[in-house]
Amino acid sequence: MHVVVAAGAEGGGTIRPLGGTAARVTDLAAAVRSLEAAERPRWVWADARRVYPALLAAGVRLSRCHDVALTEGLLLGADARYGEPRQARAAFARLHGLPVPEDPHEAAEGHQPGGTQASLFEPAPAEDPSSEAGMVAEVFEDQLRRVARTPDPGRFRLLVAAESAGALVAAEMRHDGMPWREDVHDELLTGLLGPRPAHGMRPGKLQALADEVAAAFGQPVNPDSPQQIVRAFKAAGIEVPSTRSHVLKAVDHPAVAPLLAYKELARLHSAHGWAWAAQWVGGGRLRPEYVVGGVVSGRWATSGGGALQIPKVMRRVVVADDGWTLVVADAAQLEPRVLAALSGDRGLARAAGEIDLYAALAGAFGGVRDSAKVAMLSAMYGGTSGDASKLLPVMRRRFPKAYAFVEDAARAGEEGRLVRSWLGRTCPPPSERWRRLVAGPEGARAARDRGRFTRNFVVQATAAEWALTLLAVLRGLLPDPARLVFFQHDEVMVHCPLGLAAEVREAVGRAADEATRLLFGDTPVRFPMEAVAVACYADAK
DNA sequence: TACACAAGCGCC
């Protein structure tokens, strides 16, 4: 059963079973709650971000949805129409040949006055929820028809379901938040940087390092300015091409040590310091805004908050509540396993049936595990460094189907064609700029670059959909009140009472198996997902 | 003052 739902003003809205008649309700949350309990329908809405947060705030959780905006994005991509507006209103306009409105949040992107305001997408209630529901119903039915016309509708349906489930998880994770001990964070910052400074000032330890750098150069230098640093080194008789850390490490000069220390700490201070916490942390929880499908490969992004780039040193700030625990799990060697399943290479699949895939491959590479690793990575990412040129021919001979699979993807990219993931997510078509470049003197390089991108895309995008499927399945297996609180590409975190830890860990393993079965059916490839229960994120590895 | 862009580095 499918039910369209649209939120209106003041907690009201419209509910419209597909094929039935619309009902206006004054208490949308109550109406949705009772229908969910009775029927467990698949809820169809324009955009989870416009409907679901308010339902969560009212204590309503849903099991399934179809997100029209996310689905529209997938369908447009499949037609090589990246960048067109994805909102239900835009899809409706395209369907009827009307002028297509821009997506409101896309249009609102860019720098905000003052620079401190994050560009959050505000969930605006519909002005007329009944007309929105009608529009959504019509677009939804059109989307079903378009899905049926994709090269593999069965897989694409799974992709749509997984992406939509991601929208539920993303909203729930923002609602619940990841445990974040503000006192531990402050302690960590104070220990590394010195006490919290007055607004606009450098913390004491940063200032001391900046002074050391200036003293070493014998002149005032702003360590935050790469240009000034390059000039200062030049004045000292040292030419550096850039001020990247790995470049500076090779330089013999007394300014290098304090400068490297400064860069590391300055980043911590500016990207994840007190000001960041004031904006994104509250009530012992970090609440970033996740952007489902925000990366072309299908990985998630965040809008503000930088939750997917939290430095490892900050993991000790993530601590379970008293009497609760964090179950942390990540997929081991996910991408080579995905390649094994994608390509149907028997030899590689056999190795991917082992817990340590690279160790299992070593035999093909003179018994050297490291060589197997380099060969696999070079094949998947188009690397040319080190021993790649020696190892790739071995890869080609021993694992011909896997090798051919990534080579074909690279060739398609170089020729300006499209590639698709296992479930049908499509890479962006080449830009106009690329087409011009490719026809010019730098053409070979541009072609090679796009080839590396498409080579990587097929693997990364399929890995992302395996992880997304795992997330969706796991969500359904979690016992109340366990909550998903973090998802980072191939890693999940569940916050649950101590007594549920064993059950949750087992659920993670079952979800991994089920995701594997849903995507690849009966395959010898294993996707190990080891879950550990810890009090603190830092103890998970 | 506002904006666009580059540099640099965090995560996977």
Next chain:
DNA sequence: AAAGGGCGCTTGTGTA
């Protein structure tokens, strides 16, 4: 872990 791809984010800097 590899090491490739990409993305978010802040600061500095040049230009309108």
